[in-house]
Amino acid sequence: MEWKPAVNSCESPPMRPKSPRLAVRAIIVEDGRILMVNAWHTAKSALMCAPGGGVEVGSSLPDNLAREVHEETGLTITVGAPCLVNEYHDAPSQFHQVEVFFRCTIVPGTARPDVWTDSEAVVTERRWLTHAELAETLHKPDSLGAVAFGADGPSYDPLEPLAT
Structure with missing residues (x-):
């Protein structure tokens, strides 16, 4: 028997959840300080994060990261090994992001405007923070300081709410 939809059906097919957004971020530590940027260009929050952003299809994760860091800071970087995978979810907006963090260095001789x-x-502020200053600064992910200033191996920071 062939299935046919009801003639006067008001039912819609179930909504498919939005896919998580994929982003890349740079952990750049120099002279005992990590480079951080503002997360919002508005006064919405004082939240800081590592530079980076959403990936573009057809470009590798390292290429996306080098582009994002240059756009956000004016710096040219070398992308190293991945060191942290973080994901967070903002339930009210259903925003879900998965971020891959890479250890990075600034290319020698790069101008530092x-x-x-x-x-x-988006980025209107960048700051170099010590481990102690980072601990006193609103930032995400929660594990960033431990990874940037300590842990050598890869780390996974499980789904956490985006607090602003």
């Missing part, structure tokens, strides 16, 4: 403009107009 005091003034730069993020082409996406």
Whole structure:
């Protein structure tokens, strides 16, 4: 017997959940300080994060990361090994992001501009923070300090709520 939908059916097919967004982030530590950028360009929150952002299809994770870091900070980096996978979820907006963090270094001789403009107009602040300063600064993910200033091996930070 062939299945046919009801003529006057008001039922919609079940909604498919949104797929998680994939992002890459750079852990850049120099002279005992980690580079952090603002997470929002508005006054929504003082939350800081490692530089990086969403990946573009057809470009490798390291290439995406080098592009994002240059856009957000004006710096040219060498992308090293992955060291942290983080995921978070904002239940009210159903935003779910998976981030892959890489250990990175600034290419020797790279200009370090005091003034730069993020082409996406998101990052308006960048700061170098010591481990103690990071601990006193609102940031995500929670495990960032331990990974940046201690743990050598890969780490996974399980699903955490995005607190702002």
